[in-house]
Amino acid sequence: MPGGTVGRRSDTRERIQHVALELFVEHGYENTSLREIAERLDVTKAALYYHFRTKEDIVHSLIADLVTALDELLDWGRQRPSTVETRQELLRRFSALVADRFEPVMHFIQQNIPAVKKLGVMHPLGEKLRELFALLCADVDDPEAALRTRLALVALVLGLNPIFGGAQATPPPDVALDVALELVAPRG
Amino acid sequence: MPGGTVGRRSDTRERIQHVALELFVEHGYENTSLREIAERLDVTKAALYYHFRTKEDIVHSLIADLVTALDELLDWGRQRPSTVETRQELLRRFSALVADRFEPVMHFIQQNIPAVKKLGVMHPLGEKLRELFALLCADVDDPEAALRTRLALVALVLGLNPIFGGAQATPPPDVALDVALELVAPRG
DNA sequence: GTCTATATCTCGATAGAC
């Protein structure tokens, strides 16, 4: 049962996901062949096809986990009053989510937009991010405040961006969080 | 004289650059074949090879123009006193540069990091951006202020980013500039 | 579940005529 949730006879599927993501981040999706993935795992290409129907399916499985996690975050946020505290807690949880589990995937997505678009995973992911943004922007109509809210989200993943993020040393996560929290706070 | 600066007998070279960049932005560098570029120009692949030695060379030529423009901006900035006014004017000029001439290239770079890295154009470009960042950060040691400075630059190109930029309507350039200017201003 | 072997395709790049 390759696609099954339980009944694991081995952890090969997870190892494929891990190694594939590693290589996608290193060299990009299109520059990573199934041969490379198989070699790093010390199996053959054909073995990969037992666990994933296509190369694209590997990406789908990676993004799906992220979308699920974002959905849980949104569930929490939806049933909370729309206050500054809620918004800041949303940022904290998003920050923790990225730092703890999804830094590689976010890294991958940010740097491989054409691939992500082509695979059609942009729409489900975009929806979640749009909703997160909407929660963070409740009661805000000022376009400048809206842009600051967007930048707050960007601040939390900026370390992953080699253009403006990697231009110098990566800021510690707590610094990024402080700046982000300030950006969504009402102006003084 | 394919690589020549003057002596133009036709504008094919520029048309290739334009169409190639267009497709690179649309579908990504790796998903754009020379066949597609040639078809959209209504010539054959072989014709492209008269003007550019390789596919990578097309990208090199596109980035080179950006690096030159950034260098001119830096030349101006270097021989100015390190004041808040200078920094804000640097942001204004950078914003104008992007909006007027380099929006497609910035778009392309942001979304095709693996390709840009592989072609080795990241280093010259990264140097310029690092220096721009250094000019904007003069006299600043506070890591939070440094991060805000980075976010100011990001704000100016955020509209090109489909993850956090395209999550909703793109902010008008003047709004982005206002927010950016505020981010590098001393805190109140 | 993993292997060997292979089919099929598309790409970047070149040769040489005009």
Next chain:
DNA sequence: GTCTATCGAGATATAGAC
């Protein structure tokens, strides 16, 4: 400067044995 024709490499994906 642009064409036709083609080469060789490397990619995804499949077939079938074990």
